[in-house]
Amino acid sequence: GDQPSAAAVAAGYLGRVIDDNAGTVPGYGGGPDYGNTANAVLSMVAAGFGAQQVDAAMAALEANAADYTRDDADEVVPGAAALVVLAELATSGSPRDVDGLNLVRDLLSSRTRAG
Numbered sequence: 144g145d146q147p148s149a150a151a152v153a154a155g156y157l158g159r160v161i162d163d164n165a166g167t168v169p170g171y172g173g174g175p176d177y178g179n180t181a182n183a184v185l186s187m188v189a190a191g192f193g194a195q196q197v198d199a200a201m202a203a204l205e206a207n208a209a210d211y212t213r214d215d216a217d218e219v220v221p222g223a224a225a226l227v228v229l230a231e232l233a234t235s236g237s238p239r240d241v242d243g244l245n246l247v248r249d250l251l252s253s254r255t256r257a258g
Contacts, residue, residue, distance in 0.1 A: 154192030157183045161196040166203035177211040180204055181226035188233040201234050208241045212249065219253040 147155075160168050161183065168183045170176030184200045187193040204211070204227055212224040224246045228238040231246075239245045 150190035151192060154187045154190045157187055158193040158196040161193075161200050166199035175203070175207070177204055177207055178223065178226060181230045184230040185233055197234060201230065201236065204230060205242045208244055208246070212244065212246060219249040221250055221253045224250050224253070
């Protein structure tokens with residue numbers, strides 16, 4: 144019989160996880176892992192599956208971007224900011240206005256501080 148594509152199987156799994164976890168992919172501790180969530184968005188967009196789950200995941204990422212992209216001293220976490228920028232671009236969002244944050248500017252300023 145017809146077998147689903149590997150992309151459909153993988154995206155289906157991620158979509159069910161996102162549906163079951165309020166738009167996020169959990170980490171090892173069980174709570175939301177926004178890095179995993181951003182990676183799931185990028186993967187599902189690349190695979191061409193799960194538009195509703197991608198929308199839900201982006202809403203969760205955007206709502207939590209300030210906490211996810213900043214450390215306890217309110218400094219930019221470049222890797223986290225870069226993931227959200229790429230997820231925004233992959234979904235035709237605006238990385239210069241993520242719930243009021245300009246993550247492109249944040250990345251540029253973190254690069255300057257890092258040398």
